Amino acid sequence: MKNSNIKHGRYYLRNDWIKIEEISAKDLKQMVLDIRKHLLYSPDEVVFFNLDEMNIKRYGNEESFFKKVAHHF
Numbered sequence: 001m002k003n004s005n006i007k008h009g010r011y012y013l014r015n016d017w018i019k020i021e022e023i024s025a026k027d028l029k030q031m032v033l034d035i036r037k038h039l040l041y042s043p044d045e046v047v048f049f050n051l052d053e054m055n056i057k058r059y060g061n062e063e064s065f066f067k068k069v070a071h072h073f
Helices: 025-036 053-058 062-071
Strands: 005-007 010-012
Touching: 025 062
Parallel strands: none
Antiparallel strands: 005 010
16 A cells, blocks of 8 residues: 555555455365365364455355355365
C-alpha cells in the first residue's frame, strides 16, 4: 500500500504487501483427485478455510459445489 487506508472494512498500513491467492474450481477438483489417490480411508469431514462471501461467490452455487467436492473424498 502506498498510503495507510481502510478498504472494505479492513485497515491497511503504508508499505503493507497484499498477496492475492485463489484457486479455480477446476484446480480444486483436480486437487481432490490427486489427494484421494494417497488416502487409505475417506475423511470424516472436509474443511474449507477462508470461505468469506467473496470466495463463496466465486464458485457459483456454492453449497452444491462444495458438497460435490467433499463427496469426491
